[in-house]
Amino acid sequence: MQDGGEVLFLDGAGEVIVSIGRNGLSLDPLHPELFSSCWSSITLQPKLDSKIKFSDVYAIELLDKGPICGPWNTRTAFQGNNDIEVFVHPLCGKGRAVENWETVAPLFDRAKVKTKVIVTERAGHAYDTLASLPDIELKAFDGVVAVGGDGLFNEILNGILSSRHKAPYPPTPEGFGYFESSENCEEQTRNGLNCSMPTPDSVNTMFPGNSSKCDDHEPLLSTSQPTGLEIPSLNSSKEPCVGGQDHLVSFPDDWFRLGIIPSGSTDAIVLSTTGERDPVTSALLIILGRRMSLDIAQVVRWKSSPTAEVLPTVRYAASFAGYGFYGEVIRESENYRWMGPARYDFSGTMVFLKHRSYEAKVAFLETPNTHSLAASEEDDVTGAQPLQSRQKRPRKIICRTNCFVCKEASTSGQNSEDENADSSRTICENPKWVWSKGRFLSVGAAVISCRNERAPDGLVADAHLSDGFLHLLLIRDCPLPLYLW
């Protein structure tokens, strides 16, 4: 025992004095002079992390007794009393998800974090499981973890939100005059779209989970041949579209913890959140309960039903939602899944060579930061101008983490973080929809692409959107950066 601490022998470092502070342990060499060279000023002290924060400790074991408590740090770790639900997609990426889970599972065991593991057997398995799970059972989980790629995460996100996100839809296409004229109708028919007039009653105030959505059984990924990868339509689960059911979990008021152990082909969400495409890093971050808010985009596609009603199909995206080029690349790439990650390059080239452009009408929330992109004053509902003619790229919006990319944008004369927060507030409280139409190479909404400086600028995730009319709305951390190419 030494004044102010205990002397321990540490492998590779020798004797150290260990003292306990409020937030962690301090380690100081007992004989620092032994590490100094007599004849030079070079210090030969071995590398020693002189501080260990309690919040970085994920388990404690006594050599002879094994784990002594668990989970070790209930303040930062997963709550610990309940399980976390883990979905493993055995076929994703290079087929290493099961192996990756087997590598990290002992870390969860060691930290006494209980897991309930489901290995998915088909596309839609995770979605169905979560969408049909009674709220009381969902709430009993401390979180849900995907061992897979962006597509599996996307299923989990949609399974959790589909019947539980309660928010008004953005304005209908009717509100933008989309279906107003027969000319529009002819144009749509030429483009292979199903055109019919909406019923007069606006669905602006409808909430997901109420009756009209029950009629929509369109798969998200529409292909002429079944790929086995279609995500089931909303509300195709056992959970009925009921009014009056007392939901215990309701977004955006509630929050829920999600994790990804990267095992996919592109892992865009992991790259733009943790920045490390490494299963062990992700597992440790999950066990330690490190968290960050995730921007989620709600994508509403309005489509005519057989009864000529225009009904919304709602999906949620956490990285990127794309229509046009990107949508087609993703759709095409499903046919070449056997190629592994190279399928994206291959189908990207194939689709590029087709040199198509896509008819689109886009509605988006105008923010002060995106003014260079936003429509001019005459571009209101009655007088749209094609956005293609605007060459300027939108200015970056500063993200919450104030990453390198955003910092750079702000120092080059852009809005400060405070101004950005103010503009977010204005948009949330006072949304002003702008719309425009034209032919585009692609229309996409990047949700979290600036979270991490290492993330590629344009992220492509599994946002399978077929031709149709899209409304994009950010439900958390608005504003949503919307890019038009």
Ligand SMILES: Nc1ncnc2c1ncn2[C@@H]1O[C@H](COP(=O)(O)OP(=O)(O)OP(=O)(O)O)[C@@H](O)[C@H]1O
């Ligand atoms: N057992 C399964 N068999 C077939 N498809 C599955 C299975 N489990 C999930 N899927 C589907 O496979 C799709 C792709 O999965 P995932 O995104 O995890 O892998 P990936 O495409 O290789 O990775 P990334 O999205 O990072 O490119 C998902 O959209 C999901 O619906």
